[in-house]
Structure formats: C-alpha cells, structure tokens
Amino acid sequence: MANITPARVADNYAELYPGGDAQATECSMNLLQVSDLLLGNVAGLIKPYDVTPASGLVLSILRDADGPLAPNQIAERLIVSRATVTGLVDSLERRKLVKRRAHPTDRRMVLVEITERGREVTDIFRPLVHRHERDWLAGLTASEKTTLLALLARVQAGLVE
C-alpha cells in the first residue's frame, strides 16, 4: 500500500521564496491532498450505487429540497455553470433518479424532480457516507473539529475575496 504522508515544503523554502510563507504553502498543499483523499474515499464508497460525487450532490440537494428545483438553483448551490448541471441532470435522468418537468408558469424553465427511486438510492448512500465521515474524523475530538471548522471558514474567506 502507498505510504502517504503529509506534504512538506523544501528545507530551503525560505531562501528560495523570500516573499513566501512556508506554513501557508504547507497548509495549501495538505488541504489539497487531504481533500483528494477524502473525495477518493467518498467516490469509492458510493460507486457501488452507481452514483458519482457530483451527481450525488445533485441528488442530495433535491432530496432535501421542499419540491422540484430549477437547474439554475442547482447550479448556484453547486457553484458550477448551468451547462454542467444540464449534463449532470441528463445522466441522472437516464438512470431514472430524477425527472424533468415543465415549469407551470414560466415556460423557459424546467423543474428537476427527484423520483421515488432517486429517494431510495439517496436514503441508502447518504447515511453510509455520513457514517464513514464520522469514522474518518474519529481521530479528532469535538473541540478539535470545532477548531478545524472555524479555521476552514477563515481560509475560505481569504479565498473568495
């Protein structure tokens, strides 16, 4: 098995990059690495249900919504383009997990509705993912998770400026 360890900057980082911050770079590298591992784990977990991370998010959003949503709204929540949502909905519709319907009043719009089968699949894979999330982060105490969340929120703020 691959022996994966936290990413480190070079020893001579400081002299190579006078304007840099070795800690900031290490944070970036490890943020990316940990996310990649996490995403891979999730992908492997839900693959048996024929769901991918992105389409799983769409299902999840629809499952929790009060009713059908327009692709537009889904795109906003996923922070992707509407064209991307079109493709994701296409693939979900092929698998009969969602269904497109006409908007009752605005005929430009489409409403995406989760099907009964979509609900069933979502209600299976999502608890599974959540249980694994719990296990993956079992090494952190509740207060450490609180700290991590607060730090991530601050990093995010710096990234969207």
Next chain:
Amino acid sequence: MANITPARVADNYAELYPGGDAQATECSMNLLQVSDLLLGNVAGLIKPYDVTPASGLVLSILRDADGPLAPNQIAERLIVSRATVTGLVDSLERRKLVKRRAHPTDRRMVLVEITERGREVTDIFRPLVHRHERDWLAGLTASEKTTLLALLARVQAGLVE
C-alpha cells in the same frame, strides 16, 4: 459575484442520521469546498503561463529533483497511475518544458528531464503561487496555521487507514 459561505448540514441532521456526526460531515464538506476554491484560484493564476495544476506539479517535482526522474517515481509522488504520468509528460514535452531520455543502464526505463525553458517557467509561476498562498492564508496567525497543519495531518491519518 457568487456569495460563497461555509457549508452547513441540515438542522435536523441528528434525527436524520442517528449514526452520524454533524461536525464530521461539516468538516468534510468544507474541506472539499475550500480545496475546490483553492485549486480554482491556483489554476487561474498559472493558466497565463500555460501550465495546469497537474502539469505544474510535475514541473515542480522535476525542478527540485537532483536530476532526471523516472515516470515511475513521478507517479509515486503524485499518487497517480503511470499511465497518467505518461500523458502529463507527453503534454509537457510538446511544450518543450521537459524532455525524455533513455536510461543509461536499464533500457526499460525512461528519464524525464526538465528543460531550461521548463526551469524558467517554473521559476516564474511558483513564486507567484507561493505569494498568493501567503495572501490567501493571511487571515490566520502563525500558531493558527500550525494548528491547521496538525489537524490536517490527523485527518489524513484517518483517511489512509
């Protein structure tokens, strides 16, 4: 501009997922979201130099190595398959940023060598990325970054088990 905020679980998470841990789920969601933002920022930053995140990593690895590396070694460091490295090296070679050479003794192997132009490009985009990493994380103090790194390392440990 999109108003991106930290991801939150539903209010009724606890009753929906009795076996779950809302904090763990929020950590996962935000880890992925922050990484995605970070990767997007980096990609936009290096795009003018005609470098993508993955090929930039290959260049970076070669730039810091003592000499040429075998694709095998690059794949190990990137944690991707050899086939992926073949493609990345192909694209870098097309742009004259790296060059393939025969291994002196083992004729199964190839050595990938960064070119002078590759060094120049790397020496331009990498300091730029590092300065931005510093700015993106400027909202965190040194000790907070230390904390974040420690927490990420622990999360990683939970992910590779």
Next chain:
DNA sequence: GGCTAATTATAAGGACCCTAACTACATTGG
C-alpha cells in the same frame, strides 16, 4: 410590437484520471 434579460440546452473541447492489454526489457531460479 419590440427590445432586453433570463433560462435551458447543445456543441466542442480541455483537464484529469483510470484499467487492461501490450511491448520491451530485466531478473531470477532451476
């Protein structure tokens, strides 16, 4: 009626990754 804005869909493409199969070569054990 006519203009502008909004919405979805389509087309074309790029970045990134994988597995499986294949070739060439090296190594090992009889």
Next chain:
DNA sequence: CCAATGTAGTTAGGGTCCTTATAATTAGCC
C-alpha cells in the same frame, strides 16, 4: 543457459467533471 516471472512505459478506450460560446425559447417591460 533459459524459461518464468516481474517491471517500466505506453497505448487504447473510457469516464467524470468542468468550461465557453452559441442557439432557441420565453418573460417582462416600455
């Protein structure tokens, strides 16, 4: 020595996810 096995790199084929640009439709407003 040589047959079997292992290793390195590539190729072929595929999949996911995302983009921009464009088209077609409709809404909303003057």
